[in-house]
Amino acid sequence: MKEDGVILEVSGVSKIYDRKWVALRDLNFHVRRGEFVLLVGSCGAGKTTLMRLITREESATAGTIRVAGEDVSTMDRRDIFRLRRKLGLVFQDGKLLKDRTTFENIAFALKVTGARKKEISKKVMRALTMVGLAHKSSCLPGQLSAGEQQRVVIARALANKPILLLADEPTGNLDSEVSSGILDLFGKINRFGTAILLATHDANLAKGFPHRRIELVDGQIS
Amino acid sequence: MFVYALKEAFSTMQRAKLTSCAATITLTVCLFLLGLFMMAYVNTNGILANIRERVQIEAFLSDQVDQKGALALADSIRSFPPVKTVSYVNKTMALDAFRQHFGDEALQVLEVNPLPASLKIEFQEKDRTFSRVKEMAPLVANLPGVVEVEYGQQWLSKLDRLLSTVGAMTLILGVILASSSVLVVAATIRLAFHMRKEAVEIMKLVGAAPGFIARPFILEGAIYGFLGALFGLILLGLLYTVLSSRMAGVFFLTPALLVGLLIFGTLLGSLGSIVSLRTLRR
Numbered sequence: 001m002k003e004d005g006v007i008l009e010v011s012g013v014s015k016i017y018d019r020k021w022v023a024l025r026d027l028n029f030h031v032r033r034g035e036f037v038l039l040v041g042s043c044g045a046g047k048t049t050l051m052r053l054i055t056r057e058e059s060a061t062a063g064t065i066r067v068a069g070e071d072v073s074t075m076d077r078r079d080i081f082r083l084r085r086k087l088g089l090v091f092q093d094g095k096l097l098k099d100r101t102t103f104e105n106i107a108f109a110l111k112v113t114g115a116r117k118k119e120i121s122k123k124v125m126r127a128l129t130m131v132g133l134a135h136k137s138s139c140l141p142g143q144l145s146a147g148e149q150q151r152v153v154i155a156r157a158l159a160n161k162p163i164l165l166l167a168d169e170p171t172g173n174l175d176s177e178v179s180s181g182i183l184d185l186f187g188k189i190n191r192f193g194t195a196i197l198l199a200t201h202d203a204n205l206a207k208g209f210p211h212r213r214i215e216l217v218d219g220q221i222s
Numbered sequence: 223m224f225v226y227a228l229k230e231a232f233s234t235m236q237r238a239k240l241t242s243c244a245a246t247i248t249l250t251v252c253l254f255l256l257g258l259f260m261m262a263y264v265n266t267n268g269i270l271a272n273i274r275e276r277v278q279i280e281a282f283l284s285d286q287v288d289q290k291g292a293l294a295l296a297d298s299i300r301s302f303p304p305v306k307t308v309s310y311v312n313k314t315m316a317l318d319a320f321r322q323h324f325g326d327e328a329l330q331v332l333e334v335n336p337l338p339a340s341l342k343i344e345f346q347e348k349d350r351t352f353s354r355v356k357e358m359a360p361l362v363a364n365l366p367g368v369v370e371v372e373y374g375q376q377w378l379s380k381l382d383r384l385l386s387t388v389g390a391m392t393l394i395l396g397v398i399l400a401s402s403s404v405l406v407v408a409a410t411i412r413l414a415f416h417m418r419k420e421a422v423e424i425m426k427l428v429g430a431a432p433g434f435i436a437r438p439f440i441l442e443g444a445i446y447g448f449l450g451a452l453f454g455l456i457l458l459g460l461l462y463t464v465l466s467s468r469m470a471g472v473f474f475l476t477p478a479l480l481v482g483l484l485i486f487g488t489l490l491g492s493l494g495s496i497v498s499l500r501t502l503r504r
Contacts, residue, residue, distance in 0.1 A: 078432065081426075081429045081430060081431050081432060082429065083429070084426070084427065084428065084429030085428070085429035086429075087429075089427050089428075095420060095423055095424055095427070097420060097421055097424065108421070108424070109424065109428040111226070112424075112425045112428060112430035112434060112435075113428055113429050113430055114431075114434075156428070157428075160428065160429075
């Protein structure tokens with residue numbers, strides 16, 4: 001990590017598809033350690049594209065993205081998994097394994113990243129406690145509400161203690177009351193020191209948000 | 223990690239029982255056929271090796287060559303490096319041998335012994351090949367006093383051709399069957415991948431190493447290959463038991479070939495998985 005505490009640094013990033021469709025144009029911003037940044041923009045503004053560039057699901061056409069000082073844009077494909085271990089990812093479609101319990105879903109994420117068996121149980125319960133679902137550790141996803149399922153996804157993203165939590169429309173499928181609860185949960189997580197970059201199109205959600213906001217309009221920061 | 227991959231592989235196989243069975247059966251058939259051709263090659267080779275043991279040139283001598291001349295001739299032939307022994311068979315010995323094989327009646331009507339004296343030339347072990355014998359035969363035939371040489375040229379060349387044909391067929395069939403096996407495993411693994419698509423996506427999302435994600439699939443392919451080879455060899459063993467009870471001198475595959483076929487099957491299965499994963503990655 002850089003000494004100035006910058007965890008995510010986006011410099012001059014552009015993404016152009018098929019040489020003509022400009023999804024992102026010359027983005028410049030950063031997220032510091034422990035910071036909570038809201039990325040607001042309407043559908044098609046380029047929020048998801050930016051998230052995909054940060055996680056290196058796609059490569060930027062121009063510019064550099066640094067996560068904890070490491071240049072993501074030039075990272076070898078074989079090393080991308082190391083980058084993802086540093087990040088916690090929460091998406092609208094949380095992707096939980098339907099045939100595994102809440103506990104097993106989170107344990108699975110730890111297991112596949114090489115966590116020791118002894119640590120897994122402790123880490124899973126800590127993450128579930130953080131999202132307030134410790135009592136539902138043996139429930140299958142189908143037995144949980146949409147809001148609870150999203151909390152499990154957040155717990156899974158948290159379990160590995162990421163340096164940066166990336167959330168792309170985490171409340172997209174939820175009603176306003178549940179959404180507000182999820183946003184509160186992110187606030188709580190942030191207070192424990194995890195940096196968060198949360199993308200949303202929901203202007204109401206952004207209202208009264210006490211942290212820094214970046215507005216994205218047609219692929220540019222306005 | 224290996225135990226995890228093994229568990230995942232077996233769990234997918236269990237969930238897609240029908241496809242797993244189909245893949246194993248196809249591989250069993252492919253590897254059985256491959257084993258069958260290998261067995262045919264081994265047997266042809268065995269027969270030929272057995273015959274080669276007895277490869278020799280028989281040089282028939284003119285009636286004008288007496289015993290002294292024949293022995294001098296034998297000495298000069300013995301000086302050729304590939305030659306191991308030269309034995310002289312005079313007219314009387316040839317007649318005795320003939321009688322032993324065909325009985326007395328055959329030559330009773332003749333007043334004279336029509337059989338020529340001959341020199342039996344045996345070769346050093348390494349030189350008992352058709353090409354070497356073919357090379358030597360004209361040299362012997364051109365010696366003074368030799369009227370004809372005989373070394374079973376026709377059947378020896380036929381056997382050599384048969385061995386080459388069986389060898390080539392085994393190779394061609396091997397390539398065809400190996401390709402089919404790889405494709406079958408690739409299709410099965412593709413299906414397995416789709417069954418576990420969600421888990422794979424989550425693994426990528428949380429930062430599982432590519433090797434960790436691929437391992438269960440490669441292992442699954444290897445299991446199909448190994449089981450296919452194992453069942454194929456069991457079928458081959460049964461066929462051998464039936465054949466050897468009806469025909470003498472049938473050889474089974476050597477232990478090295480058996481192990482080789484098992485390894486080959488396992489590698490084929492793994493290769494099928496790798497092919498499938500590469501296509502899916504694209």
